[in-house]
Amino acid sequence: MRPLWWTQILAVIRLEMKKTFFARRGLWIYLLALAPVALFLAHSLVEIHLRGVRHEMATQSRPITEQDLAAIHEGMTREEVIARLGDPPASRITMRRMPTGPHGFELIPGEVLRYSDGSTELTVVLEKGAVVGTGTTSGSSLGQDTHIFAGVFQFFFIRLAIFFGCLGIFMNLFRGEMLDKSLHFYLLTPVRREILLAGKYLAGLLAATVIFTVSTALQLTAMLLQFDTATISHYLYQEHGISQIVAYLGVTVLACIGYGSIFLAAGLLFRNPIFPAVLVLIWEAANPLLPSLLKKFSVIYYLKSLCPVEIPVDPGMPPLLALLVSNAEPVSAYIAVFGLIALSVAVLAASMTRVRQLEINYTAD
Amino acid sequence: MSNTIVFDNVSKFYGDVLGVNRVNLSIPPGITSLVGPNGSGKTTLMNLMTGLIRPSRGQIRILDMTPDQPEQLFRTVGYCSQFDSFPKGLTGYQFIYSYLLLFGYDPPLANELAWQAIDRVGLREAAHRKCGSYSKGMRQRIRLAQSLAHNPRVLILDEPLNGLDPLVRAETIALFRSFAKQGCHVLLSSHVLHEVDIISDQVILLSGGYVVAEGNIQGVRSEIEDHPMQILIRCDRPSVLASRLFGEDNVVEVRIHDDRRGLLVKTSNPNRFYLLMNRIALDGISIESVAPIDDDVNSVYGYLIGTEEAVR
Numbered sequence: 001m002r003p004l005w006w007t008q009i010l011a012v013i014r015l016e017m018k019k020t021f022f023a024r025r026g027l028w029i030y031l032l033a034l035a036p037v038a039l040f041l042a043h044s045l046v047e048i049h050l051r052g053v054r055h056e057m058a059t060q061s062r063p064i065t066e067q068d069l070a071a072i073h074e075g076m077t078r079e080e081v082i083a084r085l086g087d088p089p090a091s092r093i094t095m096r097r098m099p100t101g102p103h104g105f106e107l108i109p110g111e112v113l114r115y116s117d118g119s120t121e122l123t124v125v126l127e128k129g130a131v132v133g134t135g136t137t138s139g140s141s142l143g144q145d146t147h148i149f150a151g152v153f154q155f156f157f158i159r160l161a162i163f164f165g166c167l168g169i170f171m172n173l174f175r176g177e178m179l180d181k182s183l184h185f186y187l188l189t190p191v192r193r194e195i196l197l198a199g200k201y202l203a204g205l206l207a208a209t210v211i212f213t214v215s216t217a218l219q220l221t222a223m224l225l226q227f228d229t230a231t232i233s234h235y236l237y238q239e240h241g242i243s244q245i246v247a248y249l250g251v252t253v254l255a256c257i258g259y260g261s262i263f264l265a266a267g268l269l270f271r272n273p274i275f276p277a278v279l280v281l282i283w284e285a286a287n288p289l290l291p292s293l294l295k296k297f298s299v300i301y302y303l304k305s306l307c308p309v310e311i312p313v314d315p316g317m318p319p320l321l322a323l324l325v326s327n328a329e330p331v332s333a334y335i336a337v338f339g340l341i342a343l344s345v346a347v348l349a350a351s352m353t354r355v356r357q358l359e360i361n362y363t364a365d
Numbered sequence: 366m367s368n369t370i371v372f373d374n375v376s377k378f379y380g381d382v383l384g385v386n387r388v389n390l391s392i393p394p395g396i397t398s399l400v401g402p403n404g405s406g407k408t409t410l411m412n413l414m415t416g417l418i419r420p421s422r423g424q425i426r427i428l429d430m431t432p433d434q435p436e437q438l439f440r441t442v443g444y445c446s447q448f449d450s451f452p453k454g455l456t457g458y459q460f461i462y463s464y465l466l467l468f469g470y471d472p473p474l475a476n477e478l479a480w481q482a483i484d485r486v487g488l489r490e491a492a493h494r495k496c497g498s499y500s501k502g503m504r505q506r507i508r509l510a511q512s513l514a515h516n517p518r519v520l521i522l523d524e525p526l527n528g529l530d531p532l533v534r535a536e537t538i539a540l541f542r543s544f545a546k547q548g549c550h551v552l553l554s555s556h557v558l559h560e561v562d563i564i565s566d567q568v569i570l571l572s573g574g575y576v577v578a579e580g581n582i583q584g585v586r587s588e589i590e591d592h593p594m595q596i597l598i599r600c601d602r603p604s605v606l607a608s609r610l611f612g613e614d615n616v617v618e619v620r621i622h623d624d625r626r627g628l629l630v631k632t633s634n635p636n637r638f639y640l641l642m643n644r645i646a647l648d649g650i651s652i653e654s655v656a657p658i659d660d661d662v663n664s665v666y667g668y669l670i671g672t673e674e675a676v677r
Binding site: 004007008011012014015018019022023177180181182184185186187188189190191192193357359360361362 | 379412415416417418419435436437438439440442443444446448450451452453454463464466467468469511512
């Protein structure tokens, strides 16, 4: 037989499910969660299309290699290029505006000859019938894409999508019902307020976790969509792909646990969600600048240590951005998981004290 | 175990604003009405009893339980507040059933109790419609059903008859009476004073956050000494009776009724006056009826608080 407190928690979750998953005012949370999926899907579809174009070009003429392209020099005529490389399978006429004075400009006619070796596009740029440059364009590699994914995950998905998504879900658990004047129905049942808080938190966590882990899984699927089976197998089994995927899903769940607890507490303390959102956002963004002790009172501090792929710091990167990207004081995975859960439990314990003192005064709220 | 609801020197302040002040009450089972104009403290007392707000001072005990023990209190207490709102998207049935699950009832029992409550307020046909689509009267009834679905021994109802049509109003009053007959507490607030007269076993009169009187309404009336009681006497010879009454020292005023078939008498001592009427009846004047006309809640409230507030 189930203990009473667990039955009551399940009953609270049952009541909250519809509100957390299907509320009309929560539609933007789905959009936020699906935005990076759309980004990676669009990227993959474009790459698949370009790969098809390159392959088709290679079949339409002699496959041209980078060594062939190296033989092309500036100043060569179109005829000389075609004599060496053959007729291009594709070309594009261009027209460049070149300024000739403060108010005038000259139109420079040009042409881009496009060749391919099947995987790389090689281009010869001509202006006024003479070569002015050459170039190559390769499709993105899985290595590059995992770094792009890491950047999107850390800077958009965790810091914005999950952050604001949890704000929308968890702040509404109490504050939304105060605005709807329906919270008193809960408080007039034989449920301890701590149990009510736990039930509402778990309901919010379930919704946030499902929405955002599904989003993470879809983002990873969309990212891998453009690669062939052999490349994917190599990534999964030879390059720790599986552990990276598990780590991303785990970080997503932990982000929901951490931000969920903070915004549940904020919903009990603040009437207007903007104030706590700005406050926490600034606190999280300023984490790299904080003293070592204060860093530990931040969700992003632990999450950064758990992200499986480090974002490469470009030497030309502005110092402030480089500071945000780098993780100066990483902690071990065990400490990060334990620290984040301990932080969340502490915030929830403080919320329980608040909810015990909660009074219903809808007119003031 | 005590069978009363006790307020022990309870005060509630909303910042600088007084909610209720120094309330001392001991409410026995039966139907008790809280009477007073808007802002007199009726809802504050009910919210204090159910722990929705906390007293600034004093203690409240409901059948020996305190409002900060919800896990015990709300197995005994049901509260139908006056907030006309519902959790979004629920039908009438889902509204009652879902909150019954919070009591720890298993689903079949919760289902049975939900339908019992829905039947009590006569909403079976509309039970699967969303609460948001209900009329004001239906919303009032479904909230009433939700508050009594777990068969509480203490039913607290804030303006429960608001928005009900006369037939449903009568049925609802009968429901309250059946609860009271079973030895339950039914505590309701109302500003419709004639209704309170009909329903209540006892009244608590409130004004400006203070309890100004409590108890049986006739008992309260008899304690108001600075307003002589008004009595209407129906008789066949009103002028003869009037001359007979003028000599009595407890009779303050005698007027012949406009229809000339009775007398309006003001007396400072109703008990002595009723004894006098017995003697007069024996002397041969035919008296049809003797009835006080100002021992209702409206008059009592007017005497205690002032006519303007009583009108509300």
